[in-house]
Amino acid sequence: MGLEDQAAVKRVADEHGGGVVVLLGTPDAESTQTLAQTVVAGDPSYAGPLAGVPLGLPVFHVFETEIRNQVPSDVYEAQVALMEMSLDRDAILAGLGEARRAGATT
Amino acid sequence: MDLRGKKVIALGERDGVPGPAVAECASRAGAEVVLTLTACYV
Numbered sequence: 802m803g804l805e806d807q808a809a810v811k812r813v814a815d816e817h818g819g820g821v822v823v824l825l826g827t828p829d830a831e832s833t834q835t836l837a838q839t840v841v842a843g844d845p846s847y848a849g850p851l852a853g854v855p856l857g858l859p860v861f862h863v864f865e866t867e868i869r870n871q872v873p874s875d876v877y878e879a880q881v882a883l884m885e886m887s888l889d890r891d892a893i894l895a896g897l898g899e900a901r902r903a904g905a906t907t
Numbered sequence: 908m909d910l911r912g913k914k915v916i917a918l919g920e921r922d923g924v925p926g927p928a929v930a931e932c933a934s935r936a937g938a939e940v941v942l943t944l945t946a947c948y949v
Binding site: 816820826829871 | 908909910911913914915916917918919920922923924925926928929931932933935936937938941942944946
């Protein structure tokens with residue numbers, strides 16, 4: 802995650818306390834793990850504002866069934882379905898699962 | 908996890924689902940989107 806993006810996430814998390822949830826739209830397992838780790842345990846590259854800052858935010862992916870089921874089907878079809886068909890959903894969710902186990906979150 | 912009433916950071920990615928699309932899903936599920944970002948890795 803870019804340094805400016807990390808700063809924005811940190812600011813918003815600080816403003817709103819622990820009630821913030823992160824929803825990802827990442828395209829592969831690696832980016833999913835990296836972003837999830839960044840907002841849970843801190844910047845893994847130790848370069849940005851979230852280095853050493855374990856926000857511990859709950860992380861979800863928009864492809865997860867429990868998220869999809871809450872989105873009106875016409876909205877999901879228009880915004881997400883095409884990408885879901887073209888990407889490796891199982892690998893993405895496996896990456897998220899690994900990040901959750903590593904961070905012991907949600 | 909019920910999104911209704913939650914504050915959501917929408918972290919999209921250019922090669923995946925863009926931030927605004929993630930945010931639209933969250934808001935239509937009843938969440939309050941407090942930040943929308945679209946990462947770009949080249």
